[in-house]
Amino acid sequence: MRVVVQEEVLDPYKEIEHHEETVLESGKHGGVVSFVGTMRDFNDGEDVSAMNLDHYPGMTEKHIEQVCQEAMDGWDVMDVLVVHRVGDMYPSDPIVLVAVWSAHRASAFDACRYVINYLKERAPFWKCEVTKAGKKHWVEHNSKDPGVAESREKAV
Amino acid sequence: MEIDVKFFASLRERMGRTSDKVTLDGDTATVSDVWSQLSSEPIPNNILVAVNKEYTDLTQELKSGDEVAFFPPVTGG
Numbered sequence: 001m002r003v004v005v006q007e008e009v010l011d012p013y014k015e016i017e018h019h020e021e022t023v024l025e026s027g028k029h030g031g032v033v034s035f036v037g038t039m040r041d042f043n044d045g046e047d048v049s050a051m052n053l054d055h056y057p058g059m060t061e062k063h064i065e066q067v068c069q070e071a072m073d074g075w076d077v078m079d080v081l082v083v084h085r086v087g088d089m090y091p092s093d094p095i096v097l098v099a100v101w102s103a104h105r106a107s108a109f110d111a112c113r114y115v116i117n118y119l120k121e122r123a124p125f126w127k128c129e130v131t132k133a134g135k136k137h138w139v140e141h142n143s144k145d146p147g148v149a150e151s152r153e154k155a156v
Numbered sequence: 157m158e159i160d161v162k163f164f165a166s167l168r169e170r171m172g173r174t175s176d177k178v179t180l181d182g183d184t185a186t187v188s189d190v191w192s193q194l195s196s197e198p199i200p201n202n203i204l205v206a207v208n209k210e211y212t213d214l215t216q217e218l219k220s221g222d223e224v225a226f227f228p229p230v231t232g233g
Contacts, residue, residue, distance in 0.1 A: 037233050054165050059209035096233050116233060125232025126165035138166040139231040
């Protein structure tokens with residue numbers, strides 16, 4: 001399992017490639033399922049031009065690691081990689097990568113969904129958006145994935 | 157006892173500081189006692205609490221040196 005919180009620009013596909021080349025044993029996994037969250041240029045009917053992502057160093061990493069461990073305990077997966085950005089970002093920038101490797105696809109799909117859903121629910125990050133009109137506001141809540149309850153029951 | 161306090165996001169702006177130190181008399185205190193030292197207003201309903209980087213609530217008992225964080229709902233991912 002690898003969890004990284006970084007200010008640097010995120011290239012999710014390079015991260016997957018690098019993880020496969022440096023950490024995973026070649027030929028052992030049957031697939032990788034990834035989720036890449038990117039920044040939208042709209043939210044709640046407003047045009048958004050930039051965003052700053054705040055976090056709680058130490059607590060954020062700890063809670064992402066806990067969610068990844070739950071996914072590894074709950075499904076038959078080989079490895080989980082999470083890279084999450086903080087700091088200033090702009091529309092279309094990747095914000096988060098969740099990648100899950102397994103021997104068979106079903107557990108990788110389920111575990112990947114579990115990790116992104118519970119990361120969003122529990123890891124301390126806060127989005128502050130800047131609108132095209134130059135107005136700054138904190139995002140009050142994330143949208144919920146309707147699959148979230150089902151995936152917790154399966155894993156825990 | 158001495159407690160380290162941290163604020164994040166919109167609450168940090170509202171409190172006008174990123175951190176604080178609170179000194180409480182006596183051997184026992186809860187997160188709620190810490191908040192009372194920080195503000196004369198009741199804690200807003202949506203505010204979450206962590207002690208030593210684990211989620212908890214206002215009733216948790218504290219020991220000297222604990223780190224208490226107050227923050228709004230999280231919006232990562």
